[in-house]
Amino acid sequence: MSSETPHIEERDNVGVKLIAGEEADAAAATVAASYPDAVIEHYPAYISIEVPKRVTFEIERIAEQLGRPYDMPTFLVILSSYNGRINVEDNRITISSELG
């Protein structure tokens, strides 16, 4: 075969894929404001957000951005996927690159 096995490099980026819509836009806006290194990309059906090492989504800040009440179960509806280790609390979700 033509190729060598690629060297796998450890990565410390974390991120989410949010189902596109106003809630995803609001969540992306809160991340953009707090994480200058965040990479936010728009795809036809979802938004990808990548941040080095650690990212936290605060439900109250998303609610402020939306201008209406918002809660965790509804945020989980649009949280299509993530990479990193997730911790779901009552009012925030944290995703970090460390194990354990």
Add this chain to the structure above:
Amino acid sequence: MARSLSKAYERVKNIDWEPTYISAADKYVEPTRFFLPKKAVDPFKTFIREYFVMEREKESRHYALLEAAGRLQASNPEPRWMEGMKFALSNLSAIEYSAGRQMGRMARVVAPMELRQGYMMQVLDEMRHTQLEMNVLRHHMRSWRDPNGYDIALKAAGNSVGAGIFRSLSEDFTTCDAVETSLGLQVFIETAYSNMFFVGLSTAAVQSGDQVMASTMLTIQSDESRHMANGYATLMTLLQDDRNIPLIQKAFDKWTWRGHMGFEVGLSLFADYFVKHKTQSAKEMSRQWLLEDFYGGFYKKLEKYGIKEPRWLPDVMRNGEWASHTAAVYLFGAWPVFYHRYDPIDEREMEWFEKKYPGWYGYYGKFWEAYRQMTDADAGMLVTKELGGLPAFCQVCQLPWIFPRPDASTGCTMQHEGRMLAFCSPACKSIFEDDPNHYQGFKSFYDLYDGCDLADVIQNLGYLRDDGKTLMAQPLLEPKRMWTIDDIRRCHYEVASPLKNIAAQAGGGASNGGTN
């Protein structure tokens, strides 16, 4: 939120008890070879009340779209995608249903309640996914211009030769050690591959005009988020006991290869050959989702616990270079035994393949030229027959032994209890040798149809249209005349297992497989 989800979750955990009227062995029914501590790592904390609120909202949003799509019928979806969905959805809904069964079994065998809680909700999720996919099947059957194939999708998941790939994977998950199921399904399929499929291909679904499927994929993946956390929590729980390290390693070695052949190869085929408006190649998707996100962002970090690079990862990388194209040779070559219309690749796509996979034309160009010459029912030539007949199928993964490329196959054979068995690779052969009882009973296409005329095979499968004569599968989207069972019969193609010749020539010894 008025009350604390985390506090409620902790309170409920304390309600767990061990019954006195039944022994632990009787309660858990099946033993596991893994060592499970009493206290487990919490997965995604979800309380049943919030779970239903969340799932109800997901359903409301998704089914609103489905209802509107049924009413408006406004889109003009890409035929290649819509025909490919017949095969994809039939297998996908079967995989999800069997995953639900696997979760129920895991919840019964795995003791710590933190993990059980996560698995039980996953049972409900998997049933939800089965229903979501069956509703897409129903919607497409009612809205797409050729419903044939959608109408027998569930039956085909049971009898199609291609479905054998996914059945062998699902059945392995259902019958291996229940803790191993978590490592294989939740850590490999759901963490490594489900993103690549459900998120990566959602873009292709939108571009193909199939918004219903795009919405289905992303709402399914929102449940997969919890499934990934279930796999992670199970793994971190197991890592608390050093005796589990070699057991975890062994499971990871196996599922690296099984996940690749059983899921990624089909996914790559779909990404490269069922998507007309191409953006990212399957190889690029694999690099992004699998190598960077899964192996780089997760697996590599397990080294500190003593977990090493999976044994078959270099083979996965080598196979992945060409896997989608080789799978396409199989799927397109064997078109009469499937149940959708084929839309062969055009000149523009051939150029794209050569650009994305340098050397592509040299390896696959001849097949596509032959395919194009043999689509006319009046000429009565079958590409499979003219190229030497169907290949042997691997006893473990049920893929044909033409991988990574038909001209450079890693296929091999082995005598086992008086039978000659084929394997796609040293990896599948080694997996078989570790646990032959697990795989030896799988009936292959040749066990059922060796010596039969292809026309009788198709009739037996039931892949005919309502007139009882016209094939569901057609080698072109719009052939000038549709192929019938009589056209197939005139081709005089007798299905013959390549293993018989090998067994006769080799006198029963192991040999290299070859391509046909």
